[in-house]
Amino acid sequence: xxxxxxxxxxxxxxxxxxxxxxxxxxxxxxxxxxxxxxxxxxxxxxxxxxxxxxxxxxxxxxxxxxxxxxxxxxxxxxxxxxxxxxxxxxxxxxxxxxxxxxxxxxxxxxxxxxxxxxxxxxxxxxxxxxxxxxxxxxxxxxxxxxxxxxxxxxxxxxxxxxxxxxxxxxxxxxxxxxxxxxxxxxxxxxxxxxxxxxxxxxxxxxxxxxxxxxxxxxxxxxxxxxxxxxxxxxxxxxxxxxxxxxxxxxxxxxxxxxxxxxxxxxxxxxxxxxxxxxxxxxxxxxxxxxxxxxxxxxxxxxxxxxxxxxxxxxxxxxxxxxxxxxxxxxxxxxxxxxxxxxxxxxxxxxxxxxxxxxxxxxxxxxxxxxxxxxxxxxxxxxxxxxxxxxxxxxxxxxxxxxxxxxxxxxxxxxxxxxxxxxxxxxxxxx
Numbered sequence: 001x002x003x004x005x006x007x008x009x010x011x012x013x014x015x016x017x018x019x020x021x022x023x024x025x026x027x028x029x030x031x032x033x034x035x036x037x038x039x040x041x042x043x044x045x046x047x048x049x050x051x052x053x054x055x056x057x058x059x060x061x062x063x064x065x066x067x068x069x070x071x072x073x074x075x076x077x078x079x080x081x082x083x084x085x086x087x088x089x090x091x092x093x094x095x096x097x098x099x100x101x102x103x104x105x106x107x108x109x110x111x112x113x114x115x116x117x118x119x120x121x122x123x124x125x126x127x128x129x130x131x132x133x134x135x136x137x138x139x140x141x142x143x144x145x146x147x148x149x150x151x152x153x154x155x156x157x158x159x160x161x162x163x164x165x166x167x168x169x170x171x172x173x174x175x176x177x178x179x180x181x182x183x184x185x186x187x188x189x190x191x192x193x194x195x196x197x198x199x200x201x202x203x204x205x206x207x208x209x210x211x212x213x214x215x216x217x218x219x220x221x222x223x224x225x226x227x228x229x230x231x232x233x234x235x236x237x238x239x240x241x242x243x244x245x246x247x248x249x250x251x252x253x254x255x256x257x258x259x260x261x262x263x264x265x266x267x268x269x270x271x272x273x274x275x276x277x278x279x280x281x282x283x284x285x286x287x288x289x290x291x292x293x294x295x296x297x298x299x300x301x302x303x304x305x306x307x308x309x310x311x312x313x314x315x316x317x318x319x320x321x322x323x324x325x326x327x328x329x330x331x332x333x334x335x336x337x338x339x340x341x342x343x344x345x346x347x348x349x350x351x352x353x354x355x356x357x358x359x360x361x362x363x364x365x366x367x368x369x370x371x372x373x374x375x376x377x378x379x380x381x382x383x384x385x386x387x388x389x390x391x392x393x394x395x396x397x398x399x400x401x402x403x404x405x406x407x408x409x410x411x412x413x414x415x416x417x418x419x420x421x422x423x424x425x426x427x428x429x430x
Contacts, residue, residue: 017059024063039154053148060143064122071126108138112146221415228408238398247394254393258386273384277342289353296360310410314348343399351407
């Protein structure tokens with residue numbers, strides 16, 4: 001990297017041109033750092049903003065064009081035969097083909113912001129034989145967006161360009177999530193436009209115009225919303241600390257406290273506690289949840305539907321998030337299991353069980369026992385994993401936080417749906 005910065009100081013635009021061109025022909029070069037530094041040189045008045053974006057964009061365009069035609073000429077047969085040696089086998093090509101057919105052109109606008117993805121996007125576009133004209137329109141715009149964003153922000157941050165580069169990774173992650181949410185909302189609104197409009201009007205009228213109706217559900221919705229916002233804020237802070245590799249002190253203190261509190265005599269018991277995150281334990285809690293809903297639930301179908309959504313979402317998040325964070329921090333090993341897959345899925349399943357028990361039980365003692373037991377279980381799981389050295393404390397906390405955000409969202413949707421059903425029933429009976 002120091003060599004590239006030195007070359008930028010000496011030759012400026014030409015080095016930027018070839019650097020971006022080579023990276024987008026699958027040659028790993030840390031160009032986001034380089035473009036941030038170029039923006040700093042623009043801030044200093046050593047380079048011109050327009051020319052840096054122009055040369056960088058043209059270099060990127062040539063790179064993605066060459067990469068596209070390499071993929072196009074080699075074709076799927078080549079990668080079916082040899083692709084597995086470079087992690088581009090038949091299965092991956094088939095998945096990318098479906099992805100491109102459904103989203104490819106539009107997501108080309110954003111794929112260059114994601115390390116690891118931008119290096120293969122153009123190649124796969126050629127392999128899957130997307131029309132070059134369509135590909136070029138979206139890919140070229142995407143390249144200029146990517147180049148222009150990092151150079152312009154490097155100029156804005158000036159001397160703090162290195163700090164900006166670390167912060168930018170956080171927003172890349174958040175941006176990926178936001179893009180996914182936007183596509184999901186677009187699909188839902190387009191598919192259920194009339195129903196959504198009617199439901200929103202009903203919710204507005206009964207929530208803001210008739211405060212005395214369904215007060216218990218509204219209070220629960222308010223509480224879950226506050227908890228969701230708090231956990232979401234904590235999640236953003238954890239992402240920030242993870243990218244900045246600022247967990248070392250926290251991990252050291254947590255490890256010291258746990259190892260001081262529990263000596264070697266606890267080893268057998270800690271192994272038993274750690275099994276609370278095993279698939280057998282999660283399956284048992286899942287079955288108990290299903291049984292409880294079947295016995296006590298008033299909206300059984302609704303709760304079963306969202307329970308399935310909660311579990312599927314939890315599994316996808318537990319598998320996908322560590323992969324995403326590892327991809328974002330390529331070349332800088334922070335943790336390979338952030339957030340913890342085990343605690344993320346555990347909090348989703350255990351918390352939903354606690355929710356359905358407390359939601360449908362009028363026994364205050366039982367509710368108190370369930371909530372206390374849930375907290376105790378999370379504590380012993382955390383202590384056991386730290387004691388046995390399975391995971392970093394920060395990864396465990398992140399798993400609880402990310403899983404908590406997800407399950408709060410699921411519960412919030414259940415209660416909103418429940419409220420909407422009650423409103424409709426109330427309107428029908430009047």
